Structures are given as structure tokens and as C-alpha cells.
Amino acid sequence: MDWFKLSLQLNKFPIKRAQQTLEKIQNIPETDYAEYQRRRRNAILDYHIQHNSFYGEFFNWDGFDDWQHVPIMKKSDLQQPLKDRLSSTYNTKTAYVGKTSGSSGHPFIFAKNRFAHALSWAGFQDRYHWYGIDLNKSLQARFYGIPLDFYGNIQERLKDRISLRRRFNIFDLSEKKMEEFLQRFRKSNFSYLNGYTSAIVLFARFLKDKGIILKELCPSLKICIVTSERLFEKDKQLIEASLGVPVINEYGASEVGLIAFEDTENHWIVNSEDLYIEILDENDQILPYGEEGRVVITSLYNKAHPMIRYDIGDIGCLSTKSTLKKPILDKLIGRTNDIARLPDGKVVPGLTFYYVTKTIIEDNGNIKEFVIIQTKTDEFHINYVSENELTTEQKARIMDAVKIYVGDNLVIVFERKDILKRSRSGKLKQFTSQIS
Incomplete structure (x- = not known):
């Protein structure tokens, strides 16, 4: 067959x-x-x-x-x-x-x-x-x-x-x-x-x-x-x-x-x-x-x-x-992704956040750009450019997705930006870990 x-x-x-x-x-x-x-x-x-x-x-x-x-x-x-x-x-x-x-x-x-x-x-x-x-x-x-x-x-x-x-x-x-x-x-x-x-x-x-x-x-x-x-x-x-x-x-x-x-x-x-x-x-x-x-x-x-x-x-x-x-x-x-290491020892590829971003890909064009930065083992910053501020409901949906796909007890900080920092090649790196 x-x-x-x-x-x-x-x-x-x-x-x-x-x-x-x-x-x-x-x-x-x-x-x-x-x-x-x-x-x-x-x-x-x-x-x-x-x-x-x-x-x-x-x-x-x-x-x-x-x-x-x-x-x-x-x-x-x-x-x-x-x-x-x-x-x-x-x-x-x-x-x-x-x-x-x-x-x-x-x-x-x-x-x-x-x-x-x-x-x-x-x-x-x-x-x-x-x-x-x-x-x-x-x-x-x-x-x-x-x-x-x-x-x-x-x-x-x-x-x-x-x-x-x-x-x-x-x-x-x-x-x-x-x-x-x-x-x-x-x-x-x-x-x-x-x-x-x-x-x-x-x-x-x-x-x-x-x-x-x-x-x-x-x-x-x-x-x-x-x-x-x-x-x-x-x-x-x-x-x-x-x-x-x-x-x-x-x-x-x-x-x-x-x-x-x-x-x-x-x-x-x-x-x-x-x-x-x-x-x-x-x-x-x-x-x-x-x-x-x-x-x-x-x-x-x-x-x-x-x-x-x-x-x-x-x-x-x-x-x-x-x-x-x-x-x-x-x-x-391009397309180089870091790895997220969590407090419980879990190791998650950066592309895992592809499944998180699905929750914010809405067919209305609101979210223009975003990056996710791991600043501590239990803290992630989602920096985004949008026409409108993310609502409490939208943030809750993202938090739920992070809990499902990444892990529990994580701190998520949302920061709306006018522009996002780019690499010298002009690309945005979707996920970056600042944890050595």
C-alpha cells in the first residue's frame, strides 16, 4: 500500500x-x-x-x-x-x-x-x-x-x-x-x-x-x-x-x-x-x-x-x-535557535516556542513581530510589536500555552515595543537564551 x-x-x-x-x-x-x-x-x-x-x-x-x-x-x-x-x-x-x-x-x-x-x-x-x-x-x-x-x-x-x-x-x-x-x-x-x-x-x-x-x-x-x-x-x-x-x-x-x-x-x-x-x-x-x-x-x-x-x-x-x-x-x-534549560532540569529546544506562538497568530494582523528571551531559568520575556496592546485574555492564553508546551511555575513578562532589536544581518531571532 x-x-x-x-x-x-x-x-x-x-x-x-x-x-x-x-x-x-x-x-x-x-x-x-x-x-x-x-x-x-x-x-x-x-x-x-x-x-x-x-x-x-x-x-x-x-x-x-x-x-x-x-x-x-x-x-x-x-x-x-x-x-x-x-x-x-x-x-x-x-x-x-x-x-x-x-x-x-x-x-x-x-x-x-x-x-x-x-x-x-x-x-x-x-x-x-x-x-x-x-x-x-x-x-x-x-x-x-x-x-x-x-x-x-x-x-x-x-x-x-x-x-x-x-x-x-x-x-x-x-x-x-x-x-x-x-x-x-x-x-x-x-x-x-x-x-x-x-x-x-x-x-x-x-x-x-x-x-x-x-x-x-x-x-x-x-x-x-x-x-x-x-x-x-x-x-x-x-x-x-x-x-x-x-x-x-x-x-x-x-x-x-x-x-x-x-x-x-x-x-x-x-x-x-x-x-x-x-x-x-x-x-x-x-x-x-x-x-x-x-x-x-x-x-x-x-x-x-x-x-x-x-x-x-x-x-x-x-x-x-x-x-x-x-x-x-x-x-x-539564519534559523539558529538556542535551547531553554528549566529549573527542573527539563531541556526544551527553542523551536518549542513555535507551538506557543500559534496561540498569538491570529488572522487579524495585530502582532507584527515578536521575540522570546530567557533571562533566568524560570523567567521568559515576550517582546512584541503590535497595533494594540495584548489584552488580559490574550496574555492568559499565552500563559496557558507556555504551561502546556514548556513547563509550570514560569514567569512570563510581556513587553510591548515600538521596534525590536535585530542582528547585523537584519534578522530577528525568535528565541534567545541568556542563560550560560
Whole structure:
């Protein structure tokens, strides 16, 4: 049974058509690839000018003559009700709707038409095949968080079961919990690990301290895929030594899908099939290969919601060995998260706060930016920029979420700011621990 394909089909995502389209794109010769990208860019631009009033006003189009004249979309531009940003040809029932993690400090709700979403998954499946991983058959050890409310938890576990994923809950990464992880690996034929970098690094340190190589306990393991956070070379070496399998770097974002994936020769291959990637300087000028700048993405098939010249908030550099068909990401800066250590000894990855931020991602655009800072083992500051002060009720909801996802008896200090301090690269770091 092809469980992965079945789960997409049950949700009306045309995965078979998406796989056929992906194959056709991959068969386009390098000599014709510039024309393919030009046609797709112009087609998606024309579509949103005709069918999306939000984008029509954003672009203020009076005649298209040069791609570089297309305005850059910031995350802050998208912080308004989704209904105001949807194309007239779609609604929330006919499109896939999701939420960004807010890892850059700019959370928002987005939409993708079902074909575009299926095409993203076809891309993931194609890359996983590079390493002998079949999403229809290979069992995944999933190091992610999970909703803890009853219905959200049941829904996520059902999706995991259908998609051959077994969840390792990273809300608690204490030694006792990781001992339980070990027992699961002893009893199951996992093909690969997939999850947040910081959580897998902690597990790798635990294995190292125990003198254990995971593959010796679970011989079916082939690879480990890390995502959502920056992977440092020393951490990669630690993971590979402790797990006994290669570590693969994945770069993606929920609103656009797969951005880049590391191949068997350690090249970070950029997804050029359904995305168009540009590196821009501070004046929005396109930089040549080898120069570092802002990563700007155009989703070539998303008709439900415009993601056109979208500044994702990361700094990167394309290799001088890149071609239009095969761009290679040489460097990526950003998405580094700290770890929270609590008074009871519990260790929580910074991305745990993704599940807290869900409680303040309301589809009204009130919260513009936020950061969370741990100042003491039991004290966290939530600094935010908003149109209106958070109400007592909203703060209570956040406190409840912190209690559920992070821990009890914690002090939460809310501070509304006019602006938030940024790093030299211009990014906001969503979570920072000041505890040594």
C-alpha cells in the first residue's frame, strides 16, 4: 500500500499529476531552462494581477517590462487577514491553508492551491529517493513537536500513522525521555530520522555520553535529515558519529515548500522546478553567483496566494558552480535557535516556542513581530510589536500555552515595543537564551 500517496489523494492533492509535471520539468534541457523559468514567472505574475486584488494593489501594475521592477514582498506585507490576500478563484475550502512558524519573528497565515502543494511534496519525495528513502514505505523517526490539545494531538498522530511517521516528542528532552527514545529504536525498523537540528544534536550528545552508536541498535537506519535550524559543521560531525549514518541538510519553509536539499556529493541543490530563487543586495539588485545577500523566492505554481519575489528573511549565497537548472546554495545564514534549560532540569529546544506562538497568530494582523528571551531559568520575556496592546485574555492564553508546551511555575513578562532589536544581518531571532 502506498500510504503517502493515499494520504495526499484522500485530501484531494493531485500527487500523481504533480509527479508527472515534475518529471517533465526535470527533462527540460539546460539550454531551454531560462525560457521555462521566464514563462512560469510571467504566467504566475499575470495570474495574480488578474485574479488577486491584494496583489494588484501591492504591485500597482501599469505595464510589465522588466522582472527587476516587480516589487519585493516582505513578511510584514502579508500580515493581514487571509481572505484579503486570496485569489478570487480560491477560498479557504478549495485551497490548502497553513501557518508559518514565525521563526523569523513575522508569523502569518498563508494558502496554496492543491496542485502547488502536491508539487511541493513531489519534490520532497524526489529528493528522498536520492538516498533510497520511499515515503510510501520507509519508516520515519520524527523529532518534532506535536499539538497537545486532544483533537490536534489525535489529528497529528493519525497523519503520522498514515504517513509512516513515528513521533518523538521534543517538548521534553531530558535524559529519562531520551532513554525511552532508545528503546523505541531498539524495537522498530526506522529507515531515517527527520527533525529539528537542535533536538537531534541533543539526542546525539546523549548517545555519545552513553557510548552508543544508534545504527548498531537499529541497523535499518540509512540517513538523518535535519531541518528548520542551521546545522553547524561540528554538530554534523557529532550527529554522524553518534548515529552512524550520513546527515542531510534540508532547507524549506511551510509557505513555499522545499527550497534546497543536500545531494550525495554534499552540494545543497536548490529547488528550481517549482521555485525561482534570487539573491538580492540591500538595494534589491540581483547579485551574481558567489555574492552573499537576501534570499528571495517566487513560487511558480501557487495560484491561491501570491508568493512573488518573497523575501523569506534569510541571508544566503549561490555557488559560482550554479546553473539556472541546478543552482547550488553555497551558504545559508539564519534559523539558529538556542535551547531553554528549566529549573527542573527539563531541556526544551527553542523551536518549542513555535507551538506557543500559534496561540498569538491570529488572522487579524495585530502582532507584527515578536521575540522570546530567557533571562533566568524560570523567567521568559515576550517582546512584541503590535497595533494594540495584548489584552488580559490574550496574555492568559499565552500563559496557558507556555504551561502546556514548556513547563509550570514560569514567569512570563510581556513587553510591548515600538521596534525590536535585530542582528547585523537584519534578522530577528525568535528565541534567545541568556542563560550560560
